[in-house]
Amino acid sequence: GESVGLHLPTLSVQEGDNSIINCAYSNSASDYFIWYKQESGKGPQFIIDIRSNMDKRQGQRVTVLLNKTVKHLSLQIAATQPGDSAVYFCAENNSGGGADGLTFGKGTHLIIQP
Amino acid sequence: GAGVSQSPRYKVTKRGQDVALRCDPISGHVSLYWYRQALGQGPEFLTYFNYEAQQDKSGLPNDRFSAERPEGSISTLTIQRTEQRDSAMYRCASSLRTGFNEKLFFGSGTQLSVL
Numbered sequence: 001g002e003s004v005g006l007h008l009p010t011l012s013v014q015e016g017d018n019s020i021i022n023c024a025y026s027n028s029a030s031d032y033f034i035w036y037k038q039e040s041g042k043g044p045q046f047i048i049d050i051r052s053n054m055d056k057r058q059g060q061r062v063t064v065l066l067n068k069t070v071k072h073l074s075l076q077i078a079a080t081q082p083g084d085s086a087v088y089f090c091a092e093n094n095s096g097g098g099a100d101g102l103t104f105g106k107g108t109h110l111i112i113q114p
Numbered sequence: 115g116a117g118v119s120q121s122p123r124y125k126v127t128k129r130g131q132d133v134a135l136r137c138d139p140i141s142g143h144v145s146l147y148w149y150r151q152a153l154g155q156g157p158e159f160l161t162y163f164n165y166e167a168q169q170d171k172s173g174l175p176n177d178r179f180s181a182e183r184p185e186g187s188i189s190t191l192t193i194q195r196t197e198q199r200d201s202a203m204y205r206c207a208s209s210l211r212t213g214f215n216e217k218l219f220f221g222s223g224t225q226l227s228v229l
Contacts (some may be wrong), residue, residue, distance in 0.1 A: 032214060032215045034217075042222060043205055043222050044127075044205075045220070046218065046219070049215070049217070051215065089156045091156070093214045101147060101149070101162055101170065101173060102218065104155075104157050105187055106155060107154070107156050107228065
């Protein structure tokens with residue numbers, strides 16, 4: 001039978017192209033958002049974060065965009081390289097109390113084609 | 115150490131046995147978090163500590179799960195009377211400071227298999 005949770009959304013891109021990975025979050029009270037990269041057999045690794053008072057933040061080859069109106073977050077990776085192959089998770093948190101742990105999304109598997 | 119260290123890397127146990135998973139955070143990191151990650155899913159929050167104080171355990175699935183960090187450094191996650199549904203990757207993370215927007219550094223995890 002089908003096993004829910006093994007069917008990660010997959011994004012396949014050519015090496016050198018730009019990648020855009022999307023994430024929808026559910027909690028309108030969330031005011032801090034993070035993208036993590038997880039390579040096979042390793043723990044999640046921080047890539048970039050953004051607070052809710054911003055709509056764009058740039059890092060090295062990566063850009064995060066936040067649209068609070070539609071509760072959407074995206075990660076753009078410029079000039080994708082083979083080392084970018086991984087599962088990418090968005091995560092959200094809020095400063096307003098409740099559980100203080102991050103809430104992670106389901107993840108997107110980025111595959112780089114040579 | 116250079117990163118968050120977890121042991122054992124793999125743990126296979128029989129249903130009904132107790133297990134203890136260890137996390138050694140990055141030296142000097144104040145906050146320590148426990149997450150559980152099922153295959154193909156994002157990490158799921160379990161509990162966390164600031165120094166030795168457990169701040170939030172709302173993510174622990176039931177009272178068979180407990181965690182401690184008695185000296186504000188190494189932490190142990192204990193699962194009593196393990197069940198097959200407890201099988202998962204258990205990940206620890208630490209952050210330098212307290213606060214909801216602190217960068218988390220994750221360990222490589224302990225893969226628990228309950229037979």
